[in-house]
Amino acid sequence: MALTVSIVSAASEVWSGEASQVIARTTEGEIGILTGHEPVLAVLAEGQVRVTDSTGTVHSVEAEDGFLSVDHDRVEIVARNAKLA
Numbered sequence: 568m569a570l571t572v573s574i575v576s577a578a579s580e581v582w583s584g585e586a587s588q589v590i591a592r593t594t595e596g597e598i599g600i601l602t603g604h605e606p607v608l609a610v611l612a613e614g615q616v617r618v619t620d621s622t623g624t625v626h627s628v629e630a631e632d633g634f635l636s637v638d639h640d641r642v643e644i645v646a647r648n649a650k651l652a
Contacts, residue, residue, distance in 0.1 A: 571585060571641045572589055582628055586619055588600065588617075589616065589618050592614035593635065608636050611631070615630070615652060
């Protein structure tokens with residue numbers, strides 16, 4: 568089973584696909600998300616979002632000002648500014 572991940576900025580979609588893990592910096596600290604994670608809504612802090620896709624490749628996205636939502640193995644990250652690092 569995999570996570571379905573979508574990372575968007577105000578201007579465009581930055582990354583989407585299936586992943587085994589997502590790590591992001593929130594205002595409460597760093598959060599790691601794996602399949603089966605409890606639903607959560609968090610405010611993003613400025614920093615890197617690291618997505619490990621189903622092949623093991625790590626994609627880094629610089630993001631600032633936004634939120635992260637997890638529900639039923641779907642991770643959505645919406646940021647004011649985001650770009651692949």
